[in-house]
Structure formats: structure tokens, C-alpha cells
């Protein structure tokens with residue numbers, strides 16, 4: 001492990017998970033066509049400086065807040081200008097001596113670290129200043145906004161795919177998305193980073209952005225075709241087409257699918273519904289059903305579906321939508337069919353196809369939650385027949401992505 005000079009706590013606080021060399025090389029290939037002799041390439045969270053090793057004739061600048069990392073970077077390279085400083089404070093080209101007219105490329109793998117997330121909360125301690133105009137609860141988002149403040153012309157960095165595909169995160173990127181447009185995006189599994197391999201893997205994008213006064217709106221991301229780097233998960237998939245075309249499995253596009261969000265309530269209502277207290281719709285009053293809050297597919301992996309008791313995290317099921325909750329319950333048991341890059345998406349659905357295979361879904365849900373039986377009109381079918389129905393459904397739904 002390359003960031004071995006840091007203890008566990010500092011690694012978490014600094015987001016120091018160094019990039020495997022094969023990924024550094026891909027980033028270099030992506031920026032190479034844009035590098036000229038007067039180009040400046042900066043990695044403002046450079047660690048040991050690996051992203052700056054291969055920059056040919058460009059002027060290279062490295063920066064890291066971590067003193068030891070910078071001293072290792074100094075030994076690794078003679079011609080990189082190195083700064084041991086906080087990249088998020090007093091952000092400007094002048095800070096690094098970059099002329100205003102230089103073509104500036106940012107490369108690297110900035111830290112991401114959600115300051116408000118509960119995971120490892122107790123040891124998180126961010127103790128450096130961040131310029132107000134780029135502040136965010138996630139360090140990675142601040143880094144992206146710092147590149148916009150540097151007026152970088154081209155940006156090639158790794159970051160969680162969730163920054164782009166989750167609408168709330170996308171909104172936090174503000175000035176960044178107003179000034180940049182994604183021109184290439186390669187999806188990589190977090191499991192490629194040795195230290196994150198023990199957690200549920202999530203999608204990371206190696207993203208290439210170009211400065212563009214048009215910027216990009218969320219819809220642009222929704223229909224963007226991302227390339228897929230890690231096909232390991234797809235070993236057992238249908239034969240891979242030899243030629244890459246728009247529909248090849250090397251692409252992933254959000255708008256190729258429909259999502260469950262339009263069919264159910266994803267989050268609890270702000271107020272505890274009166275039906276639970278006992279003065280509304282008859283069947284819900286007598287026999288309310290509860291479902292755990294949904295976030296994304298990775299959260300569904302960890303969480304339950306139908307639950308017995310009401311809490312702040314439960315949805316009171318609107319029984320008219322019960323079939324769709326059953327759908328999610330079955331979907332959860334079939335998550336192994338999906339590759340890593342769906343991790344931050346909502347549950348996928350093909351409503352017409354679902355209607356065709358509904359009895360298979362209901363049978364499966366009732367088998368796992370017998371108490372639900374009385375709530376469904378559809379008669380359960382043979383277990384074997386249900387299993388094969390589900391298999392067909394998921395193969396058709398996931399298509400070339402099916403594992």
C-alpha cells in the first residue's frame with residue numbers, strides 16, 4: 001500500500017487512497033492529446049506525485065497538504081514544482097505561479113470525504129480552511145469547485161459517480177457544472193482501490209471535463225454514455241460483441257432505464273400519517289404495512305424491505321402500490337445480477353414486463369414474508385415456475401448488463 005506512511009485516522013481524514021498505476025496511466029492517455037509544450041498540468045492533491053510523472057513536455061505542478069507525501073514526491077521527481085499547502089484555501093492561479101493565459105490541465109484523484117456522513121464519524125476531523133465560495137460538506141465537491149476557481153481548461157480526475165448522477169449532489173456542484181462539460185467518463189469499481197475492497201463497492205468515474213460556457217444540466221448527465229472499465233464482473237455475461245457500438249455493454253446510460261421512483265414513495269412522509277394513528281383509510285388502519293426507506297441500490301443491499309414496526313425510517317405503504325413494494329423486495333434478492341456501476345441508481349423497472357411476470361414476483365415475496373399473503377389478490381404459482389419467470393424478467397430488464 002503506497003500511502004503506508006499514514007495511520008488509519010489520517011488516511012480517512014485526508015482521503016488518502018492512492019491510485020493504482022493502471023488507472024493513472026488511463027488518465028494520462030485521456031489528457032495526452034491536449035498537452036502542448038506550454039501547457040501546465042497540476043495535481044493539487046498529488047500524494048507522491050504519480051499523476052505527474054508522465055507529462056512529457058508540460059510544466060508540472062504538484063500540491064499536497066501532507067508533508068511526508070510531498071517529501072516523497074520530491075525524491076520521485078526533479079522537474080515537478082511541488083507545494084506543501086492546503087489546495088482549498090486562497091485558491092488562485094497566482095498561488096501556484098500559473099500565468100493567467102496558460103492552458104491549464106488538472107489531473108488526479110482528489111480526496112472525497114463526506115464530513116456529515118455517519119460512517120467513521122467519530123474520527124473525522126477536518127482541520128483546514130476552505131474558501132467560502134467552494135465550501136461543501138464533501139471534500140471532493142470542494143475540490144471540483146476549486147478547479148473551476150483556477151479556471152482550468154481541462155480536468156481529468158477520479159470522483160464518485162454519485163456526484164454526477166444524484167440530483168442533489170449535482171446541484172451542489174453549482175459553478176462547476178455551469179462552466180464545464182463532461183466529454184468522457186470511464187466507470188471504475190471502488191474495489192480497484194485495495195483499502196475500499198472490503199466495503200460494498202461503489203462506482204467511481206474517471207471523468208474528463210472541458211471548460212465550456214454552456215456548462216451542463218442534469219439532463220445532459222442523464223443521457224450521457226459512460227464507458228465501463230471493469231468488465232471482470234461480467235465474466236458470465238452473454239458473449240461480448242467484438243465491435244463497440246452505441247448499445248454495446250461497454251456503455252452505461254441512465255436514460256436506458258425506467259426507475260421505481262415514479263411508482264412508489266421512496267421516503268417517509270414528513271408527518272406520521274394519520275392512518276397509522278387510526279382514523280383514515282380502513283385497511284391501513286387495521287393492518288398497516290411498513291417498508292424501509294429507500295435510497296439507492298447499494299443502500300438496498302444493506303437494508304431491509306418490509307418491516308414490522310413503524311419508525312422514522314419507515315414508509316407507510318399505500319396499499320394501492322403494494323405490488324411495487326413487492327417488486328423492490330424481490331429486486332433486492334436479485335441484486336447479484338447487477339454490476340457495480342448501478343450502485344448509486346434507483347431500483348430499475350420495466351413496468352409492462354413486470355405486469356407480465358407479476359405472479360412470479362408475488363409468489364416470491366409471499367414465500368419470504370408469509371404475513372403478506374392475505375394482501376394480494378394474485379394466487380401464488382409453483383415455486384419453480386416463479387423462479388424461472390423471475391430469471392427471464394431480470395435477464396430482459398438488465399439486458400447486456402446482466403451478470
Ligand SMILES: C[S@@+](CC[C@H](N)C(=O)[O-])C[C@H]1O[C@@H](n2cnc3c(N)ncnc32)[C@H](O)[C@@H]1O
Nearest residue numbers: 014017018019045046047064065066086087109
Ligand atoms: C486520494 S489521495 C490521491 C493521491 C495521489 N494523487 C494518488 O492518486 O495517488 C488524496 C490526497 O489529497 C491530499 N489532501 C487532502 N486534503 C487536502 C487539501 N486540503 N489540500 C491538498 N491536499 C489534500 C491527501 O493528503 C492525499 O494525498
